[in-house]
């Protein structure tokens with residue numbers, strides 16, 4: 001893993017205090033361009049809090065957030081244009097088509113909105129066509145271009161997650177934060193999503209995967225960050241992390257129960273360690 005280049009994102013000594021609860025305690029980590037990093041840890045370890053600090057939803061109690069070496073700790077979320085994220089709860093507009101969902105995201109990013117559309121004229125129609133073309137390209141990129149005209153409410157979960165990734169890409173980010181994007185997926189859907197996530201890394205994005213499923217972590221990620229009760233337990237390669245006794249004690253035994261449900265592989269995943 002490269003550590004000499006400037007990180008795409010860096011947390012330096014970040015502490016996040018909610019009243020008496022310390023969700024993150026002096027956490028330092030980095031995300032690099034072209035690298036997929038998994039962030040794991042038991043429930044309540046501080047994973048979503050870390051995503052919220054990186055994306056600017058939360059301002060840390062202390063410590064710094066850097067993007068490309070520049071300190072942006074106090075910058076508002078909407079100004080962090082290099083960073084896009086998906087959420088644990090789907091943000092897809094169910095009543096819109098798949099294509100429209102990406103068009104809306106592109107328009108949010110470009111500032112081209114309904115007000116301008118109402119003014120009409122050939123320039124607007126031209127711009128609309130360009131946006132639809134770009135939206136289709138993004139859907140093709142994530143493998144669901146053929147579903148462009150389907151209403152989003154009819155998508156199975158696996159394809160809805162791919163749509164969420166397309167909507168994140170519509171923000172034209174350099175950093176993509178995926179919050180439990182594989183949870184609840186069948187093994188087949190997870191496999192397809194893992195291929196997409198790997199390809200995002202290969203395309204140069206800095207990708208952060210927050211995940212409980214160790215198979216997905218291994219299939220997608222080169223780098224690993226482990227949190228436990230808000231403290232950084234491990235940062236390094238996935239391969240070494242899976243051999244780290246502290247990581248195994250704190251998390252991997254626990255993983256057999258944290259992601260039970262449709263994912264039968266989880267039980268054997270723990271055995272991978």
Ligand SMILES: Nc1ncnc2c1ncn2[C@@H]1O[C@H](COP(=O)(O)OP(=O)(O)OP(=O)(O)O)[C@@H](O)[C@H]1O
Pocket residue numbers: 018021022023041042043044045046047048049050
């Ligand atoms: N806005 C908030 N106000 C108060 N406490 C919070 C807030 N957000 C998170 N917490 C607390 O901070 C701790 C870390 O929560 P966080 O959601 O970051 O964990 P997580 O690792 O993402 O967990 P999970 O795997 O269950 O999603 C938890 O104890 C949680 O209850």
